[in-house]
Amino acid sequence: MAIDLNDEILQDFLVEAGEILELLGEQLVELEQAPDDLELLNAVFRGFHTVKGGGGFLGLDTLVAVCHRAEDVFNLLRQGERQITPQLMDVILRVTDVVNDMMDSIRSGIDPDAADPALLEALEAILKGEEDAGTVGPAPVVEETPEVVVESAVASTPSDEITDDEFEALLDDLHGQTNSPDPVEAAAAPADSDEITEDEFEALLDQLHDAAPKQEVAVEEVKAGEVAATSTRSSDEISEDEFEALLDDLDAKKKAAAPTVKTEPAPKPASAPAPKKEAMPAAEPKKTETKPAAKIAKEAPPAETTVRVDTKRLDDIMNLVGELVLVRNRMATLKSTMTADEEVAKAIANLDLVTADLQSSVMKTRMQPIKKVFGRFPRVVRDLARSLKKEINLELIGEETDLDKNLVEALADPLVHLVRNAVDHGIELPDEREQAGKVRAGTVVLSATQEGDHILLTIDDDGKGMDANILRASAVEKGMMDEDAAARLDDKACYNLIFSPGFSTKAEISDVSGRGVGMDVVKTRISQLNGAVEVDSTLGKGSRITIKLPLTLAIMPTLMVVLAGQVFALPLANVNEIFDMESAKLSTVDGKEVVIIREKAVPLVRLSNWLVKNSGQAPAVESNGFVVVTTIAGQHIGCVVDQLVGQEEVVIKPLGAMLHGTKGVSGATITGNGGIALILDMPGLMETYASRI
Amino acid sequence: MKILIVDDFSTMRRIIKNLLRDLGFSNTDEADDGNTALPKLQTGKFDFLVTDWNMPGMQGIDLLKAVRADPNLASLPVLLVTAEAKKEQIVEAAQAGVNGYVVKPFTAATLKEKIDKIFERIEAG
Numbered sequence: 001m002a003i004d005l006n007d008e009i010l011q012d013f014l015v016e017a018g019e020i021l022e023l024l025g026e027q028l029v030e031l032e033q034a035p036d037d038l039e040l041l042n043a044v045f046r047g048f049h050t051v052k053g054g055g056g057f058l059g060l061d062t063l064v065a066v067c068h069r070a071e072d073v074f075n076l077l078r079q080g081e082r083q084i085t086p087q088l089m090d091v092i093l094r095v096t097d098v099v100n101d102m103m104d105s106i107r108s109g110i111d112p113d114a115a116d117p118a119l120l121e122a123l124e125a126i127l128k129g130e131e132d133a134g135t136v137g138p139a140p141v142v143e144e145t146p147e148v149v150v151e152s153a154v155a156s157t158p159s160d161e162i163t164d165d166e167f168e169a170l171l172d173d174l175h176g177q178t179n180s181p182d183p184v185e186a187a188a189a190p191a192d193s194d195e196i197t198e199d200e201f202e203a204l205l206d207q208l209h210d211a212a213p214k215q216e217v218a219v220e221e222v223k224a225g226e227v228a229a230t231s232t233r234s235s236d237e238i239s240e241d242e243f244e245a246l247l248d249d250l251d252a253k254k255k256a257a258a259p260t261v262k263t264e265p266a267p268k269p270a271s272a273p274a275p276k277k278e279a280m281p282a283a284e285p286k287k288t289e290t291k292p293a294a295k296i297a298k299e300a301p302p303a304e305t306t307v308r309v310d311t312k313r314l315d316d317i318m319n320l321v322g323e324l325v326l327v328r329n330r331m332a333t334l335k336s337t338m339t340a341d342e343e344v345a346k347a348i349a350n351l352d353l354v355t356a357d358l359q360s361s362v363m364k365t366r367m368q369p370i371k372k373v374f375g376r377f378p379r380v381v382r383d384l385a386r387s388l389k390k391e392i393n394l395e396l397i398g399e400e401t402d403l404d405k406n407l408v409e410a411l412a413d414p415l416v417h418l419v420r421n422a423v424d425h426g427i428e429l430p431d432e433r434e435q436a437g438k439v440r441a442g443t444v445v446l447s448a449t450q451e452g453d454h455i456l457l458t459i460d461d462d463g464k465g466m467d468a469n470i471l472r473a474s475a476v477e478k479g480m481m482d483e484d485a486a487a488r489l490d491d492k493a494c495y496n497l498i499f500s501p502g503f504s505t506k507a508e509i510s511d512v513s514g515r516g517v518g519m520d521v522v523k524t525r526i527s528q529l530n531g532a533v534e535v536d537s538t539l540g541k542g543s544r545i546t547i548k549l550p551l552t553l554a555i556m557p558t559l560m561v562v563l564a565g566q567v568f569a570l571p572l573a574n575v576n577e578i579f580d581m582e583s584a585k586l587s588t589v590d591g592k593e594v595v596i597i598r599e600k601a602v603p604l605v606r607l608s609n610w611l612v613k614n615s616g617q618a619p620a621v622e623s624n625g626f627v628v629v630t631t632i633a634g635q636h637i638g639c640v641v642d643q644l645v646g647q648e649e650v651v652i653k654p655l656g657a658m659l660h661g662t663k664g665v666s667g668a669t670i671t672g673n674g675g676i677a678l679i680l681d682m683p684g685l686m687e688t689y690a691s692r693i
Numbered sequence: 694m695k696i697l698i699v700d701d702f703s704t705m706r707r708i709i710k711n712l713l714r715d716l717g718f719s720n721t722d723e724a725d726d727g728n729t730a731l732p733k734l735q736t737g738k739f740d741f742l743v744t745d746w747n748m749p750g751m752q753g754i755d756l757l758k759a760v761r762a763d764p765n766l767a768s769l770p771v772l773l774v775t776a777e778a779k780k781e782q783i784v785e786a787a788q789a790g791v792n793g794y795v796v797k798p799f800t801a802a803t804l805k806e807k808i809d810k811i812f813e814r815i816e817a818g
Contacts, residue, residue, distance in 0.1 A: 013704040056798035
């Protein structure tokens with residue numbers, strides 16, 4: 001079928017089914033851990049079922065075919081006819097991959113190809129293994145039902161589906177039946193199949209409606225119901241009594257017929273021996289049962305309160321709020337300079353408050369729980385652990401932490417890489433772990449927390465950790481630094497070498513994490529998000545990677561500084577501390593300027609030399625300058641600035657095409673006094689000028 | 694005639710809604726499972742119920758039973774939407790008082806046929 005991407009229903013389907021599939025991925029991995037969780041099994045079954053149902057309407061036959069089989073497999077699983085094994089999960093997980101691929105191709109307007117026949121066969125094989133057991137039950141049922149009326153119709157439908165005719169007949173029988181009580185049974189005759197035909201249904205309805213007065217008929221019907229149910233459960237007998245009670249009720253024109261039936265789906269063999277007695281008491285439990293039903297109804301949650309909004313609109317709103325923030329900043333500056341009268345000052349103060357609230361509200365609309373990214377990790381870790389023959393427990397903490405939507409998306413790849421690394425290089429093989437006196441199964445903990453205006457993500461593993469000396473040696477070997485420089489690095493700086501471009505120790509290449517992005521790409525990506533990443537490690541105990549990110553990309557808190565008369569915005573996320581140049585203890589190490597902070601030498605850079613043309617070789621205003629200590633990739637660097645303006649929230653505007661990609665500058669913004677300030681990209685700046693430190 | 698469409702999958706609700714609209718039934722409302730449907734039905738504003746079988750929360754069959762158990766709703770026509778015409782299920786639904794069923798996927802014509810049939814029966818009976 002041709003795919004019409006303009007079809008709104010198709011778009012709805014893609015979004016909604018996409019969400020279901022995402023959830024399925026998580027649920028499946030969870031299910032492998034807890035194979036007996038019936039609720040989870042039902043949820044997975046329902047997931048495939050729903051996608052199949054929707055796909056059917058849209059004519060997505062290939063999608064329907066594979067989902068249908070998966071659904072069948074889960075039907076067997078939840079009936080306990082099949083056990084969850086890693087092999088079975090492999091097949092099912094592949095199904096979700098295939099279905100996701102199909103969804104992708106539908107999204108791009110291409111009718112998806114049929115699933116790999118091998119996969120379908122694998123599913124069939126799982127199903128077949130069960131069918132043998134399944135067919136045992138219905139066989140005797142056929143013998144029991146030799147009756148006529150609908151038989152001819154039935155005969156023509158060897159399949160287990162009910163036809164319209166059959167359904168009609170069923171309804172008629174149920175309804176205006178004056179004949180024998182047999183039709184329902186007859187309708188049920190093709191019980192080797194478990195689907196109903198139209199005629200059968202019609203006949204059934206008829207019989208249910210009018211047959212009740214006749215007790216004998218009722219009894220027969222019960223059999224029919226039983227037969228029709230074609231259940232292999234031994235509990236069938238019990239529905240007989242209950243059904244009898246139901247018919248009695250129908251007879252007595254009681255309205256409460258439904259609850260009686262309600263007990264039917266959950267028959268307990270134990271209550272089977274007392275068929276006659278049950279007809280009477282059945283009326284009583286009925287009443288008690290209607291009550292909870294009504295109660296549920298009252299407590300039912302109100303109708304949907306959410307609206308789907310195109311993210312483009314949210315982006316537009318965010319942009320406008322950004323502009324508003326700039327105006328607010330401008331007003332605030334004006335207020336302080338023009339000695340405005342009290343009324344104006346009040347209004348501006350009010351504007352300030354409202355803007356801040358608006359900004360945080362709009363930000364919240366763009367927030368998504370990080371679960372969206374974390375959700376894929378159980379699967380990633382499971383597959384990796386299986387292919388590397390490792391035993392790994394993954395713990396997820398703080399999944400509900402909210403984060404800007406763009407960040408959530410941008411984080412996905414770097415995080416996957418880091419987690420893969422932790423699993424591949426961090427966690428040892430089970431035997432190695434045992435020898436090292438650890439439990440066989442390694443643990444990887446992925447956590448997210450909000451700390452003030454930023455998000456802290458950590459990836460911990462309890463694996464073998466990193467050896468700083470090996471890293472030092474490797475850095476020298478790669479010609480990244482000389483031995484002296486390497487020896488001067490403290491251990492933590494060594495660990496962070498793994499984020500340097502072109503750095504990868506031999507042990508670090510494998511077919512698992514060797515492919516795709518490298519650690520330096522991870523670092524670049526996170527820097528692009530105005531974030532920072534660093535790693536710490538204890539040899540033999542494990543490693544911890546920490547990622548610090550701003551809550552949102554659009555508005556950034558900065559420290560405004562002045563360099564040779566020009567204003568620059570320094571991202572506050574990088575700033576550690578500020579002190580007066582006068583109180584600083586300066587020194588020189590290895591021909592380079594350093595500042596001594598709490599008995600540690602921190603490299604000192606004069607930003608104006610880098611950023612302002614002809615700012616003068618000699619530090620002109622040294623006595624009045626300030627040192628801003630920033631943290632970049634775990635390393636402290638002291639930056640000398642002439643003046644501090646203060647803290648300001650800025651809206652990042654990209655540089656024009658000509659200047660785009662300028663190293664060390666991430667964008668520009670309009671300052672409170674109406675001027676323009678460049679926003680510094682500290683990691684980029686250091687990278688570009690690093691040789692000068 | 695006001696129709697309530699119950700399905701947990703909003704795409705499916707929309708499909709059914711569009712099909713019903715094609716048939717001239719534009720007065721519809723939606724609910725995403727039995728638990729949300731029942732209070733709506735109890736307002737007494739609905740003349741027809743189209744419900745999916747397989748839903749989280751309250752399943753279609755349980756909704757049907759709850760509807761039949763409510764004296765005010767006992768005669769509300771109910772059309773059950775199922776993925777397969779599984780005999781076991783249909784018989785159970787029939788016993789619970791369903792008026793008709795329709796198997797996914799279906800067309801507007803099929804839906805019309807099913808609805809007509811239900812009213813024929815109601816008028817006849």
